[in-house]
Amino acid sequence: MPQEFRLSLDVIKFDEQGLVPAIIQDHLDGVVLMFAWMNRDSLQKTLETGRTWFYSRSRQELWPKGDTSGHVQWVQWLRYDCDHDALLIGVQQVGDIACHKGERSCFHLIDQPNAPAHLPPGDMVAQLYEVICQRRDQPQEGSYTSHLLAGGDNRILKKIGEETAEVIMACKDREPVAIAGECADLLYHTLVALAAQDVTWRAVLQELHRRRR
Incomplete structure (x- = not known):
């Protein structure tokens, strides 16, 4: 509207x-x-x-x-x-799609190794989610993300539970550096769960936007 x-x-x-x-x-x-x-x-x-x-x-x-x-x-x-x-x-x-060539963005990455070259740069969480999706679709030997995804829901959800408990403990101890680190871990593992369930990070942002409005 x-x-x-x-x-x-x-x-x-x-x-x-x-x-x-x-x-x-x-x-x-x-x-x-x-x-x-x-x-x-x-x-x-x-x-x-x-x-x-x-x-x-x-x-x-x-x-x-x-x-x-x-x-x-x-x-x-x-x-x-x-x-x-x-x-x-x-x-x-x-x-x-914003670009007249049929792409999302008119801007493209230049010689950036390990970046999802098919997508324009966005915020760090969006970039991380795309990397996780790459590991899901093209598993890599030695990749922790690929290992998590290969373990299915039980392995992924167990890690979310563990990371949630660590966030709680860090907050109770009032340690800012630890809180930031544990929240980063929890967010990462949540993104892995989203990718495993084929739910996009953008869908989460859209829901937050809907609630804000």
Whole structure:
């Protein structure tokens, strides 16, 4: 559903061509989806309709994202930088595809070993979940994650129980470093359980977003 936004366009500093750069970001996991330009009219339409409108410098016209592909972007929040000359826009990306080449993001990783190259960089938890899924689909000898997954529910759930108890003990001892470490362990093992059950990390984020709203 379209959001309602209030912003005085006089706050934004458009350049000499009447444009302002806009970075489009997934509102759930922070993945940077694309970069585009906006002018005063396209920003106004974005605010009025709750979906992204951009300005094409080559065609010199406004264009609504997703009109042809169906991959509409519903705006969840807008921010401008400290100089008021750049925009950061969080969106709900319909179809999970933002790039005109049919990919989620227009940005790609460069020579990063052991990274899931088929996906754009997101937050650390999302990246960790993707690595766990890789170990699930392509088990590696010597991998603790592959070992856990091979053990099935009993092994995975037993570890979640153990890590939960360790979080409790760390909190009772009021040890900040230990609490952070034990919570990291618990989160990791929870992600393994999610992957084993074919439940995505994104589904968890969507549920948290639903509850917040």
